[in-house]
Amino acid sequence: MTDLDRGTAPGSAHRWGQGRRRLLLGAGMLVFPALTAVAMSGTVSGWAAVAGYAVVAVFCLCYALTAVALERGRRHWIKPLLAAMTVLFLAALPFAHADAFFLATVVVSAVAVLWREHAARVVTAATLAALLVPWAVRPWHSGPGGFQALALLFTALTCGAFAEIAATNQQLVAARAEVARLASEAERDRIARDLHDLLGHSLTAITVKSRLAQRLADRDRDHAVAEMAAVETLSRQALSDVRAAVTGYREVTLGGELARARELLRAAGVVADLPTAADAVGPEHRELFGWVLREGITNAVRHARAARCSVELTATSVEIRDDGVGGTGDGSAVSRTGRGGTADGKGLTGLRERVAAAGGTVEAGPLAPRGWRLLVTVPPGRPDTPHEGTT
Structure with a gap:
């Protein structure tokens, strides 16, 4: 004893x-x-x-x-x-x-x-x-x-x-x-990273839909009411995500993130070129690619001021492109919060940690003449472990 x-x-x-x-x-x-x-x-x-x-x-x-x-x-x-x-x-x-x-x-x-x-x-x-x-x-x-x-x-x-x-x-x-101290620090880091990734997407969607509802309030009241109802749904989902992140039980699926991305881009007025299904990606990589998609789409809506955004999925990679700010004619980086060419934001840093745990790589940078690309590649046949070392 x-x-x-x-x-x-x-x-x-x-x-x-x-x-x-x-x-x-x-x-x-x-x-x-x-x-x-x-x-x-x-x-x-x-x-x-x-x-x-x-x-x-x-x-x-x-x-x-x-x-x-x-x-x-x-x-x-x-x-x-x-x-x-x-x-x-x-x-x-x-x-x-x-x-x-x-x-x-x-x-x-x-x-x-x-x-x-x-x-x-x-x-x-x-x-x-x-x-x-x-x-x-x-x-x-x-x-x-x-x-x-x-x-x-x-x-x-x-x-x-x-x-x-x-x-x-x-x-x-x-x-x-x-x-015990290291475990406590790792748990705090996990909660901070998950809250950033989860709430960043949810709050961005709430902001976009609230603005859309304001614009529609005078000319299309029914549509505005529908958008505000969606805001309520997103708020409840954000609360659920926070509870799940704190307790360590949260699930991110690639199919669900594709649906959310399509809805968020539509509300933001961005033309979405997204896959209709996630069948090309094996089950072992879908959660990780879901986190990648959430971070990439959130950044595109929040920072890019883009007109078009596309997503390409393969068995070992996910690539997100937009035509917003982020690149000049010579391909050099333009300062964009969370997307700068010289320093990663918290979201991209957390994403790199998730991908590194799966043995993959992250490429993020501006496109010429304008736009931004986020590419994540993982080794074939290796299950991703996005929470490894953090729970």
Whole structure:
């Protein structure tokens, strides 16, 4: 069960993982000073025993201060405290003999946790010292410190492994937070792109039909009323599109976009040369080509001031041409909002993203002597994935 399953706040879980749990687990290391203190009862007595116990007590105090420093993030305390603990370990050797190396186990384990890059050298050296020093000091009347060396080695390795696991968990938490952030940004980008593409078309159609209804109001009232009814229908459709875009469930079909394009061009007074059907395009490309058609026709009506607009469909391409502003006699670009030759508008940028996800290419630019062309080509036989990477 995770912290979230238990209802624990993420910040509280982080503090527990970083401080309190480490402090609790670190308390188990106090068993080694206890072993050293017990061993002194068999090696020294009287004032020597008192001095030995005092050394162990101060060692435990330094260890507790080290734990507090880690809990409070005061890392500048740690090196001086570990140095003091090392001196106390050396001071305990005359009293506890080989069992003083239990104190060294605590110091070496701390190094394995806090400075993992030096852990191998420190653990190796300390293990060899724990093994050989009791044998080399003849007055102690003991052989190699095998038990102390094994305790030091395996405890340090266990603590080092724990530190690695803790670091990995921190990285996983950070990676999960980054994935969540990127997913949130991708979803915002998807909604922004879809709203632009959906509302750009719908609002352009509403604007065109409203102007047409105004012009017809005086001379053909019935026709004007019909156009305003169409405006109401478009408004309801726009609202539905917005809801679908926000929830991620929206469907664009090539056949539906051809019908909308024909109606929008008629309302704008533009002669439409459109295919009567979308049979030439395979099912795998129809949604993408629907988005292309929506963007191209919307731009032609909104910016081109064209008299004619044509659409040509093939199995792997869709081309939209108009004879409006956008090109001069020499073919150079004329500034047209959303259609400029030097910078893409938001609609064209979003369209390039959709087409790139399908492995296709976008060509957009002016025609000579005037006009504009939008050509999208996709590889044959590859299904388009216009929403890939955005949902």
